[in-house]
Amino acid sequence: MIKIAIVGFGTVGQGFAELLIRKRKEIEKAVGKFKITAIADSKSSISGEFSPSDALKMKRETGRLRDDVSATEIVRNAEYDVLIEASVTKIGGGDGVEYIRQALKRGKHVITSNKGPIVADFDGLMKLAEKNGVKLMYEATVGGAMPVIKLARKYLALCEIESVKGIFNGTCNYILSRMEEEKLPYEQVLKEAQELGYAEADPTYDVEGIDAAMKLVIIANTIGVRARYEDVEVTGITQITPEAFQVAAEKGYTIRLIAEVSKEKLRVSPRLVPKYHPLSIRGTMNAAMFKTDTAGNIFVVGRGAGKEETASAILSDFYEIYAGSR
Amino acid sequence: MSEVLITLIVELEDRPGQLLKVLQPISALGGNIVGIIHQRGKKTPLNRLPVEISFKIDGSKVENLIKELKSLGIVIRSFNEVRLTATTSVLLIGHLIHTDISDTISSIDSDGEAECVEMHVSMPEISGPSTAIITISASGEEKLKEALEKLREVCRRKEIMIIEPVNEELI
Known part of the structure; x- marks a missing residue:
């Protein structure tokens, strides 16, 4: 029986719980019996004997869970084999760092969708996991449903990955492709994106390239380029004029926010992308191109965000831990 | 070594062996032929045939090559400025x-x-x-x-x- 604890019960945590309920049969066929033994959000929790469906219902209706036991206590004391750490990303790491450390120290596997801790202490956390003989998985931190981390770590394991170039922020990609199509100024498209729920009320984190830069740091460390957030040269999309797309088009280009890592540099910046190039994708999609020595260029594209997409990435890590070597 | 792309138009007599006379010095200096176009429709009044030859070569060798071709009596009609590659x-x-x-x-x-x-x-x-x-x-x-x-x-x-x-x- 695999015992699962979930910390962070917002969109992602709830999405994962729903997926576990909905796909129970398929999942158990692949990894064996499992059980959710504890769930915690920032101010409440539930553990012991409970029905995950009831917990979801209570959270939706009342905004909280049954007990007052804190997330920290759950992580330290609850009975589980794998911790799903789905709390909100904070630059600098946030509470997630401690949750992950505590779980690893107890010899529990951790699957996280939270970029903060992985960016803040990639090496430290990985070493801690190794020391305790458990796994720390983080597919959901980058590119939503798109397989990026396991692609690099597993399937391209013996390739030399010379560079990764990608689009890792759907909000920016949406804004840029709309500016291109409608010849509208940035401010107007941003407003549209906010109304559609593709951009936050304070869009800084996305449009200034911060989100993409954090994901880039995670990818860099995954492919063996030791990097911290401060190492990324970051330029956002706020200064791009509508005319930029017209003059770029004369030379067969469009403009996309591209995150790029190689041994020489890490940068997130708007770039000219040839219209025929696979990175010239539209809308909220994400994409990544791996340049390798032996496998040539490998390209993946998919939805970079969303409740179910992110949950599916967590589930793929779960599968990897319990059935990946089969 | 900075490689340059040269486009050379020479006028050749329309008889066997003439093209080779131009190509040999290019090849001897390490040039790599990119293309040769015979402009058969554009014969000169002296019955010579313009031929356009494009090749890549080490930029420092261009001057010597032109001298060499001239000394062989080859008529150079035009030779473009070193093209940026x-x-x-x-x-x-x-x-x-x-x-x-x-x-x-x-x-x-x-x-x-x-x-x-x-x-x-x-x-x-x-x-x-x-x-x-x-x-x-x-x-x-x-x-x-x-x-x-x-x-x-x-x-x-x-x-x-x-x-x-x-x-x-x-x-």
Whole structure:
């Protein structure tokens, strides 16, 4: 029986719980019996004997869970084999760092969708996991449903990955492709994106390239380029004029926010992308191109965000831990 | 070694062996033929045949090659300026005019090995930011990189945003 604890019960945590309920049969066929033994959000929790469906219902209706036991206590004391750490990303790491450390120290596997801790202490956390003989998985931190981390770590394991170039922020990609199509100024498209729920009320984190830069740091460390957030040269999309797309088009280009890592540099910046190039994708999609020595260029594209997409990435890590070597 | 692309048009007598006379010195100096076009429809009044030969060669050997061809009695009709072999486009956004765009552009070309060969500026409002796409050509990849680095510096100083292409090598 695999015992699962979930910390962070917002969109992602709830999405994962729903997926576990909905796909129970398929999942158990692949990894064996499992059980959710504890769930915690920032101010409440539930553990012991409970029905995950009831917990979801209570959270939706009342905004909280049954007990007052804190997330920290759950992580330290609850009975589980794998911790799903789905709390909100904070630059600098946030509470997630401690949750992950505590779980690893107890010899529990951790699957996280939270970029903060992985960016803040990639090496430290990985070493801690190794020391305790458990796994720390983080597919959901980058590119939503798109397989990026396991692609690099597993399937391209013996390739030399010379560079990764990608689009890792759907909000920016949406804004840029709309500016291109409608010849509208940035401010107007941003407003549209906010109304559609593709951009936050304070869009800084996305449009200034911060989100993409954090994901880039995670990818860099995954492919063996030791990097911290401060190492990324970051330029956002706020200064791009509508005319930029017209003059770029004369030379067969469009403009996309591209995150790029190689041994020489890490940068997130708007770039000219040839219209025929696979990175010239539209809308909220994400994409990544791996340049390798032996496998040539490998390209993946998919939805970079969303409740179910992110949950599916967590589930793929779960599968990897319990059935990946089969 | 900086490689250049040369386009040479020679006038040859229309009899066997003439083309070889031109190709041998090119080959001897390490030139790599890219293309040969016989302009049969354009025979000269002296019944000579213009032939266009394109080849890549070490830039430092061009002068010797031309001397050699002339000494062999080959009629050189035209020989283009050393053609720039590496090209890229970049987009600039900012107060391009107020910050002296010609100074920005000329920063690229300090040693004559790189130049701006094309530019298109869009300036919707006098007071607002303008946008330009410029095409830079250089005598080789290294020189192109240097030119871009110079341009980056100038743009940093003038607070101009520079949008560079993703490398175009593909699948």
